[in-house]
Amino acid sequence: MDFDAVILAGGKSSRLCGVPKAELRYDGDTLLGRALSAARGAGRVAVVGPDPGTLPSGTLTAREDPPFAGPAAAIEAGLLALDTNAGRGAPWILVLACDMPHAVNAVPVLLAELARNAKAENANTEYAGIEGAMAVSPDGRKQPLLGIYRLSALQREVRAAAGQGGLANASVFRLLASLDLLAIPVPEGSTDDVDTWDDAAALGVNGDLP
Numbered sequence: 001m002d003f004d005a006v007i008l009a010g011g012k013s014s015r016l017c018g019v020p021k022a023e024l025r026y027d028g029d030t031l032l033g034r035a036l037s038a039a040r041g042a043g044r045v046a047v048v049g050p051d052p053g054t055l056p057s058g059t060l061t062a063r064e065d066p067p068f069a070g071p072a073a074a075i076e077a078g079l080l081a082l083d084t085n086a087g088r089g090a091p092w093i094l095v096l097a098c099d100m101p102h103a104v105n106a107v108p109v110l111l112a113e114l115a116r117n118a119k120a121e122n123a124n125t126e127y128a129g130i131e132g133a134m135a136v137s138p139d140g141r142k143q144p145l146l147g148i149y150r151l152s153a154l155q156r157e158v159r160a161a162a163g164q165g166g167l168a169n170a171s172v173f174r175l176l177a178s179l180d181l182l183a184i185p186v187p188e189g190s191t192d193d194v195d196t197w198d199d200a201a202a203l204g205v206n207g208d209l210p
Contacts, residue, residue, distance in 0.1 A: 001115050003092035005042035006078030007035045010049025012068050015196045024207040026101040035096050038104040043090045046081040048074040060085055069168040072175045076158050076167050097145035099194040106135050106186035110148050113184050133182040135191050143191040144172045153179050
């Protein structure tokens, strides 16, 4: 499946005493590095957040406007970065927050399910018009920041939001509310994220307090 990726790496990390999530480490790599690995196969990648200076060659960078305006605004910034750089845009966008160290286990599941339903679309079945797939944990929690969405659908909703005050501090669920999405169960632990130091300890994620 032909896709680009927007990786969100620019939050305040308020409950981590300001330590950037992207720089925390798991299994010998940073969480940002893990997210980049999870996005392997993407045609182009835009990282939204401070540039650590260690990104792979060709990685695009962006920043939400204003900084720390939340993940919905970050998605908009990532789409803009992809749109303003040369190259053909992929029809699908992987949206991934950098604070899920096991997201690499979920992305292939999402891609496979979308590919299966793309074939169904061609057969004019009930899946015609599907606009993406969102990860769902085994306990039923939806994770919009681990999903693959149609580029045209995201662009449509970003334009609509611009006419209603913009996406600064807006809800991601609200941004995606009108999309026709598949809810895809993903492997246990793949949506677990790091919001607090307790989360980090439970996941084996390492980071030093400032």
